Amino acid sequence: MNNQRPNPSSLTRQGMDYGETADVHQVHAAIQREKREPRVGLEPLSIWLIAVYGLAIFAGGAYLGRYSGNFSGDSLDIAYIPPKKAGPGGPAGGEQQAELSPRDRGKKVFGANCQTCHQANGQGIPGQYPPLAGSEFTTGGSRRPAMIVMKGLQGPVKVKGQQYGSAVMQPWESLGDQKVADVLTYERSEWGNTASPVTKEQIAALRKELASHPASFTEPDILGVPDQELPGAEGGGGAPKPGEPPKPAGSPPPAALGKAQ
């Protein structure tokens, strides 16, 4: 053919067998019988194929639309779309508070903090953690259990006729007045206990009273205090039924508690 023949020496030496030449007649038989390099035809698209495309696009798009949960990062379940955000902080938190009774809130606090030792059934561990169910401290006046919860307790203590004292109870005043009140309300109305609820204001007042007291009471400290209700409580009264908000008793309605603290 009329084409240039590139100089074979430098380019091919590196790859050729010993004794092999670049002469075209010595080209491997494999190459000689090879067909030309591939090329493309130009057949038009079939209408059926376009129909297949349409079907795939429709199915894929439909699936995407149906199960994407609004493309939100919060939407983990295909059928669960998180409601619109109500706005930061307060109102949403307050609404949530309003849905739960103090007893329910207290149950959450109990579960997160107290259950480890006092157990979910309030029975404690014999010899180690005193029970709360039927305990004279829990079900008596609210002052004593409130003091214990706020400042903690150590040393030997006798509850329901059994001796305890190997473990130390830490102070829980850092939980905040609302949570302390709620958990006391819960403990005093659970497991057969029927004692009055405790409010946030009562705890706030108690906190001021105990402000100068270092952490941790001992049994004599507690027993030295009269077994009475904290001031500000309604007289006696059974535990509020679950789900009902506590009687106002002069304290602001629960809905406004919100982020007050």
Place this chain on the structure above:
Amino acid sequence: MTPAADIPLKQPAVSATASDAEQYERALIDASTRVPVLMFYASAMVWLVIGTLLAGFVSFKLHSPDWLSDVSFLTWGRLRPVHMNIMVYGWASMAGMGTAIWLMARLCRTTLRHPLLLVTGAWFWNIGVAIGITGILMGYSTGYQWLEFPPYAALILSIAYALIISWAVLMFRFRRGEQIYITQWYLLGAFLWFPWLYAAAQVMLFVVPVQGVMQTAVGWWYANNLMFLWLGAIALGTVYYMIPKVIGRPVYSYHLATIGFWTYALFSSWTGMQRLVDGPFPAWMITASIAATILTMIPVATVGLNHHMTMQGYFPVMRYSPTLRFTVFGAMSYTVFSIVGLLISLRSAARYFHFSEATIAYSHLGLYAFFTMIMFGSMYYIVPRLVGREWRYATLIKLHFWASAYGIGLMSLMLMAGGLAQGASQNDPSLPFIESVQSVLPYLRGRTLAALLLTASHFIFAYHFGLMLFGLGRTSTVPTFLNPVEAEGSEAHL
């Protein structure tokens, strides 16, 4: 040169043997590619044999766990990632690169320049894989699937690849001819996508790690895209070369090829999250991947139709040509693989198949039935052109093909059925968990049988390849046909 620009609509199937000048050109090109490509192929074969032996161990230990269980570097949990990584980075990547190098040289119509880049790259790659698997065996696996190599091994692989891609860029820069053929799109895509993928994964997981479950998301995005954008692209590009080349007809339609390529690139790369269905992720990610899997039916149909119409009337050639047989098997497997992928990732089916052995069947359909079989086909075509000999024993080729075909077929069936049994059992909370293990054990034993078939197949091929490598092939002008050619004027000028 023969004009390649004006192509009539229907090319008459006359003898299409190339002219002298083209032959001479190809001889030079082939001669120049000899050392680098054979180096990649030889390395890939070694890894294939080691990886297949490990596959046998891994399969066996899954139903007979007390065998060789006392040694830390033989524990199943380390052998399995070693097997996977050897197969993906040792066998698949190197065979893929070997084939891609030869194809690039042929299609760029220029002799291979700077072979030292490739040879060095191959050696660094081998070293990287070896160090990586040693790291895993010693207990330094990173814990990310398909990325278990410790970072120092990943670094070596990156250096190796930098050399290889420099070569690819240079080749492309000096190519001749205006048109960029279909195969070259796929190969260029593969050569570029792999480093971007690898770099993105390494950065997002090791250098500036993402937090929490995003690690798993990035990991599976990488693994899925490695399969499609690196291995799958090389395989499809190879099919687009081998089929028209062996039968001497043009590819059916340029438009189909274009649509097929771009939809493949677009949709396949989005399918990674289907491995995380119903996991702790925003639902849209998973759904997007499942929708993308539905949409990958577009490239599957397109590419499949294109190949089918190109082959139409020439299917009998598969009787004779090893290349065509393996390649068409692989191309058809691409369709099967994609459909299986769609079926097991729809949420209603994922309830059973997710977390079960069926996912292994899916990945092996892709890595073996699709990619590896196409690579085998390309090696059967290319190696004779590099060593100047023909394959010695047609029987060995036939054994190789059937053992592989039955092996992967049996394995896929066993694992799909076993996976369904396992998933169904796990989804019935009244059954104790051990029941799901008991229900899948017989299928795992069946899978070990398949592993034996595949081991035999690979040993046969390795032996045959070794013969070729040492110049012990047949000296002949006639290629090794799988069956005797009947008539003189047949199309079987291969």
Place this chain on the structure above:
Amino acid sequence: MKGLVPLFIGLFGTFTFSWVGLTVIPNLQIGALNPQMDEEGTDIYPMPQSGMVDRGRRIYAANGCIYCHSQQVRPDYAGADIDRKWGQRRSAPRDYVFDSPVQLGKKRMGPDLANIGRRGGAEEEKSPAPGGSPAQSPIPGGQPAAANQLPAGSVPTPGASPTQSATAAAASPSPAASASPNPGGEPAMYSEAWHHKHLYAPRSMNPDTRDSNMPAYQFLYETRRINGHRSAAALQLNGADAPPDGWEVVPTFDAQCLVAYLMSRDQSHPLKEVKGGAAPAASPAASPAAQPQKK
């Protein structure tokens, strides 16, 4: 196709589209989550793990536990995970913010382990094992069979280590180590001693695990001569697995770390963004009105 430039742009574009869509955007959505806290700044979940648990995670990854075990609880409509007591609620991205690498897993040859440290609350309401202290197990480095009593003056403080309280809050009998064996002589299910025995000889447990195909991790244990008296950490083995007389099998530090990691797997804490997961009584743990508080 002519033209390298359009080809290159197309290749780069499709890749970037996938990369941005599947990794960058989700990373913006869930890649910077903080743990959940209540208004008081307490009750933080999850808490970063450290020490032995962290090392245990690496051992878990290095030995390929992920290839058979998952650590994600699927929602009830997607599978029977919750029915199987593998968790009380589905897993959410926030559960994993401090895990690195996250071992979500994608195979379940073995059961899901997301809540193995708490056993999914199945035994929650049962009374604790006699003499067992619930706060035992999560204490890192603790000998499994030692010290049934808390030393005087030591108090589990949830503020400092909520994992302990979260794990122990269930009052589950399981963390009572080997102090409370089941009638069959096996350690309590999923206790530390149970895990050690299971890792050493998976098929030696109750008849349920005889067909288990879990590999034995004996290389994580050391067989040594009994020095004086049997050490408290020695595994209770019987039959063919037991060491010869005068020898005992003790866990290495790696085994202890691995078990500490397993015992820390607990996703039972309710999350606001996930339905369910309440403590057993009817408390509305995950209020839909609350928003996940991202900072």
